[in-house]
Amino acid sequence: MTAPINARSFLANVPLFKELAPDELDRIAAFTQQVRAPRSEILFHRGDEAKGFHIVVFGQVKLAFVSAHGDEKVVDILGPGQSFGEAVMFMERPHVVTAQVLVDSLLLHVQREAVFDELERDPRFARRMIAGLSRRLHDLIGDLEANSMRSGTQRIIGYLLHACSPSSAQDGGIEVTLPATKGVVASRLNLTLEHFSRILHELAAKGLIEVRGRSVHIRDVDRLRGFDP
Amino acid sequence: MTAPINARSFLANVPLFKELAPDELDRIAAFTQQVRAPRSEILFHRGDEAKGFHIVVFGQVKLAFVSAHGDEKVVDILGPGQSFGEAVMFMERPHVVTAQVLVDSLLLHVQREAVFDELERDPRFARRMIAGLSRRLHDLIGDLEANSMRSGTQRIIGYLLHACSPSSAQDGGIEVTLPATKGVVASRLNLTLEHFSRILHELAAKGLIEVRGRSVHIRDVDRLRGFDP
DNA sequence: GCGCGGATGTGATCCAGATCATGCAGCACC
DNA sequence: GGTGCTGCATGATCTGGATCACATCCGCGC
Numbered sequence: 001m002t003a004p005i006n007a008r009s010f011l012a013n014v015p016l017f018k019e020l021a022p023d024e025l026d027r028i029a030a031f032t033q034q035v036r037a038p039r040s041e042i043l044f045h046r047g048d049e050a051k052g053f054h055i056v057v058f059g060q061v062k063l064a065f066v067s068a069h070g071d072e073k074v075v076d077i078l079g080p081g082q083s084f085g086e087a088v089m090f091m092e093r094p095h096v097v098t099a100q101v102l103v104d105s106l107l108l109h110v111q112r113e114a115v116f117d118e119l120e121r122d123p124r125f126a127r128r129m130i131a132g133l134s135r136r137l138h139d140l141i142g143d144l145e146a147n148s149m150r151s152g153t154q155r156i157i158g159y160l161l162h163a164c165s166p167s168s169a170q171d172g173g174i175e176v177t178l179p180a181t182k183g184v185v186a187s188r189l190n191l192t193l194e195h196f197s198r199i200l201h202e203l204a205a206k207g208l209i210e211v212r213g214r215s216v217h218i219r220d221v222d223r224l225r226g227f228d229p
Numbered sequence: 230m231t232a233p234i235n236a237r238s239f240l241a242n243v244p245l246f247k248e249l250a251p252d253e254l255d256r257i258a259a260f261t262q263q264v265r266a267p268r269s270e271i272l273f274h275r276g277d278e279a280k281g282f283h284i285v286v287f288g289q290v291k292l293a294f295v296s297a298h299g300d301e302k303v304v305d306i307l308g309p310g311q312s313f314g315e316a317v318m319f320m321e322r323p324h325v326v327t328a329q330v331l332v333d334s335l336l337l338h339v340q341r342e343a344v345f346d347e348l349e350r351d352p353r354f355a356r357r358m359i360a361g362l363s364r365r366l367h368d369l370i371g372d373l374e375a376n377s378m379r380s381g382t383q384r385i386i387g388y389l390l391h392a393c394s395p396s397s398a399q400d401g402g403i404e405v406t407l408p409a410t411k412g413v414v415a416s417r418l419n420l421t422l423e424h425f426s427r428i429l430h431e432l433a434a435k436g437l438i439e440v441r442g443r444s445v446h447i448r449d450v451d452r453l454r455g456f457d458p
Numbered sequence: 459g460c461g462c463g464g465a466t467g468t469g470a471t472c473c474a475g476a477t478c479a480t481g482c483a484g485c486a487c488c
Numbered sequence: 489g490g491t492g493c494t495g496c497a498t499g500a501t502c503t504g505g506a507t508c509a510c511a512t513c514c515g516c517g518c
Binding site for chain 3: 151152191192194195198
């Protein structure tokens with residue numbers, strides 16, 4: 001299902017490919033295919049070969065470890081503009097996580113060859129790629145720190161604060177909407193759904209937040225930030 | 230304490246710089262300085278500016294999170310040939326971990342500028358850098374998985390097996406030497422020293438390993454691998 | 459060979475968070 | 489207006505691993 005024309009215009013808006021010359025974009029587009037995936041579809045499993053990497057155009061994808069026993073731990077929840085699978089593609093290794101689509105989505109799949117070729121040609125592209133990997137690495141270290149040095153409550157607070165950081169600091173508080181079901185977010189934070197639920201209610205009981213379905217209202221950002229110690 | 234001549238010959242043997250042309254090596258060397266650091270010296274703290282990245286020539290360095298309360302969690306233990314600090318350098322962000330020297334060491338410090346310049350010039354170098362970052366990312370995801378999906382015992386077994394994987398599979402078993410004190414290794418595995426000690430003794434009690442100081446003798450690799458479930 | 463400090467072993471106890479079990483609310487689909 | 493699903497809350501209980509508190513061991517300088 002290759003559709004170079006459409007893919008091209010999407011590509012042009014992905015951070016990674018912005019400012020590429022038209023001919024470069026054409027070459028990339030030639031190796032790119034659109035992937036429509038309905039909710040709950042699995043894009044790849046751990047162990048599958050990585051022939052390229054994915055970009056989310058619209059929709060939502062989760063990356064997760066899945067144990068032999070079926071229980072899973074969500075590594076990340078990805079939305080429009082975000083990409084995944086690059087690292088594993090560069091190493092020419094099988095995927096280490098499983099990617100599952102959370103809501104009906106459109107993705108682009110860029111083949112390895114296109115990226116490798118472009119790296120040879122355009123140092124700016126290489127820089128962009130390096131920047132992307134570095135950012136990922138940085139975020140991952142942040143998660144590692146959170147998981148090993150902070151309590152569940154602290155992780156949730158951190159997550160809420162992070163999720164709302166660029167948003168308008170209205171003085172009536174801030175509204176944060178969880179990107180996925182509570183179960184998925186809980187797992188992303190390395191918590192069980194039950195524990196997540198309890199902590200949310202505890203924070204609500206202390207007047208720090210209000211929860212209505214997936215939307216969390218933070219009454220006072222600073223008070224939430226300076227909580228618990 | 231810049232010493233281009235010596236640094237050059239070290240650089241030539243670092244995986245990252247292997248196969249670079251002599252003039253490229255010269256340019257890098259011009260921006261590289263040797264750093265001698267005695268045991269327990271801190272190379273940088275979380276929050277310090279990252280002006281470049283480090284390579285271990287000989288010796289050993291640990292990277293760790295340090296909480297306000299003084300307790301730490303070791304992220305990695307690095308030996309000769311390994312480098313660290315690249316990701317943070319590329320993002321032009323302060324360090325997120327603290328680096329402390331474990332035994333008297335010699336390091337190289339390569340300045341940002343040298344790397345950025347070289348990236349422009351040599352796509353092979355960019356590829357090498359990308360490969361390095363990808364590997365790091367991959368390993369980190371492995372740690373994340375271990376910490377969130379495996380028990381302490383499983384993490385220790387995994388660590389032992391990984392540490393001996395390329396070594397000679399003598400049929401009398403394999404000898405693994407812990408790279409640092411048990412306290413440091415324990416923290417690396419996200420365990421307390423006490424817990425680590427107990428698990429080691431438990432494994433020894435089951436006849437799977439023998440521990441004598443820092444050296445661990447694995448009687449039967451396959452039996453160790455297929456333990457616990 | 460003595461004393462000292464860092465690195466360990468071991469027991470007793472504690473606790474955050476997981477598990478198990480159950481109820482229930484929405485919401486789509488006959 | 490059931491009937492079945494998926495998502496969520498909440499109570500009761502369990503447990504891996506952390507903490508605290510000592511006792512040791514071992515190398516090293518003097």
